[in-house]
Amino acid sequence: MTTGKTRVAVNGYGVIGKRVAEAVILQDDMELAGVADISADWRMQVADGKGMRIYAARPEASAAMTANGIEVAGSLDELLAAADVVVDCTPKKVAAANIETYRRMAKKFILQGGEKHEATGHSFVAECTYESALGRDATRVVSCNTTSIVRTLSALKRVGLLRKARGTLLRRATDPWESHLGGIMNTLVPEPEIPSHQGPDAQTVDPELDVLTMAVKVPQTLSHLHYWNVELTRETAKEEVLDAFRESSRIALVRIDRGLAALNAVKEWMLDIGRPHGDLYEVAIWEDMLKVDGNELYYAYMVDNQAIVIPETIDAIRALAGTETDGKASMDRTNGTLGIGKVARLAATG
Structure with a gap:
C-alpha cells in the first residue's frame, strides 16, 4: 500500500546516519x-530498539546482527528496492x-561532504542550490564546515555586502563518541596546504x-570554530551586517555576555532546550x-559537525x-520539525 510519502533509505548508521x-x-x-x-554493535541495537527496520549492508553482517539479537529485515538491495531516495552516510x-549499486537500481541518492563534487556533479546547500537540485538523480550535501561557509557568506552576498572572504578554521580532531580511538592530544596539526579544501x-x-580558507586540527571534539575576515563592498554599520545574518533561518x-562564551556552553544550551543529542543545526555567530x-x-x-548538515x-x-519545488517552503517545513528558529528567538530574548 502506498502512503504518498517519499520512502527514504539510510545506508550507514553512524554519527550522521542516525541523525538523518x-x-x-x-x-x-x-x-x-x-x-x-x-x-x-550497540548502535544497531539502539536502532532496532527504536523500531527501525535494519538491513545488512553486506551478506556477512547479517549473521553477526542476528547473533546479537538484532532483527534483520533483509539485504541492502532489498532496502533499496523499498526506497525512493537513498541517503548514503557511510564513511x-x-x-x-x-554509486554503481544505486545507479544499477535506478535510485536517487544523496552523498555527504566526504565525497568529491564530481561524484554527483551537484553540491547542495538549501539556501543556494535547492532549485537546481530539483528532479536530479543525485546530489552531495557538502561538509559541515563548507555548509557553514556557504550559509554565512551567502547571507552577506544576498544583500550586496560580500566582496571577498578569508577564514581560519579550528577543526575538531575527531567525533566525540570515538575520541578514545584516535584524535590528537597536546598538539595542533595544521593542514599542509593553503587554501585548505x-x-x-x-x-x-x-x-x-571569493573565499580562501586555512585550517588547523585541534585536540577537542565538541565542534569546529571559525574566524573570518570579510572585505565588504562598501562601508557599513554592524547592525546592517547582523540584519543580513538574521535573514537566514539557519x-x-x-x-x-549571556554566558555562551565557549563551545561547551553552547552545546550545554542545546541539551538544556531539549535538542536531540544536543544538536546545534544552526551556525552560531x-x-x-x-x-x-x-x-x-x-x-x-x-x-x-554532527548536526549542521x-x-x-x-x-x-x-x-x-x-515533492516540494520551493526551497523556502521546504526549509520552513524542515525547520519546524527540527525546532530551528527557536534558538534565534531564545538568543534574541535572552
Whole structure:
C-alpha cells in the first residue's frame, strides 16, 4: 500500500546516519524505509530498539546482527528496492563505491561532504542550490564546515555586502563518541596546504564566492570554530551586517555576555532546550564579538559537525524527489520539525 510519502533509505548508521534517520521520521511527507550497516554493535541495537527496520549492508553482517539479537529485515538491495531516495552516510570514500549499486537500481541518492563534487556533479546547500537540485538523480550535501561557509557568506552576498572572504578554521580532531580511538592530544596539526579544501568546496556550491580558507586540527571534539575576515563592498554599520545574518533561518546570533562564551556552553544550551543529542543545526555567530571597521568585517562562529548538515539533507531529499519545488517552503517545513528558529528567538530574548 502506498502512503504518498517519499520512502527514504539510510545506508550507514553512524554519527550522521542516525541523525538523518531520526529527522526523516519527524517529516510528515517522508517515511523511513530502513537503515543499513555492516556493524552489529550497540548502535544497531539502539536502532532496532527504536523500531527501525535494519538491513545488512553486506551478506556477512547479517549473521553477526542476528547473533546479537538484532532483527534483520533483509539485504541492502532489498532496502533499496523499498526506497525512493537513498541517503548514503557511510564513511568517507566508501560511498563512491556504492554509486554503481544505486545507479544499477535506478535510485536517487544523496552523498555527504566526504565525497568529491564530481561524484554527483551537484553540491547542495538549501539556501543556494535547492532549485537546481530539483528532479536530479543525485546530489552531495557538502561538509559541515563548507555548509557553514556557504550559509554565512551567502547571507552577506544576498544583500550586496560580500566582496571577498578569508577564514581560519579550528577543526575538531575527531567525533566525540570515538575520541578514545584516535584524535590528537597536546598538539595542533595544521593542514599542509593553503587554501585548505573548504574554500574550493564552497565554490562548488557558488562559484562566485571569493573565499580562501586555512585550517588547523585541534585536540577537542565538541565542534569546529571559525574566524573570518570579510572585505565588504562598501562601508557599513554592524547592525546592517547582523540584519543580513538574521535573514537566514539557519544562522543563530549568540552572545558571550549571556554566558555562551565557549563551545561547551553552547552545546550545554542545546541539551538544556531539549535538542536531540544536543544538536546545534544552526551556525552560531557570536554577535557581541562581531566587529565592523569601515568595509572590513570580523566575526567568529561555532559549527556542530554532527548536526549542521541534517536539515540540509532533509531538504535535499525533497528536492530530488520533487515533492516540494520551493526551497523556502521546504526549509520552513524542515525547520519546524527540527525546532530551528527557536534558538534565534531564545538568543534574541535572552
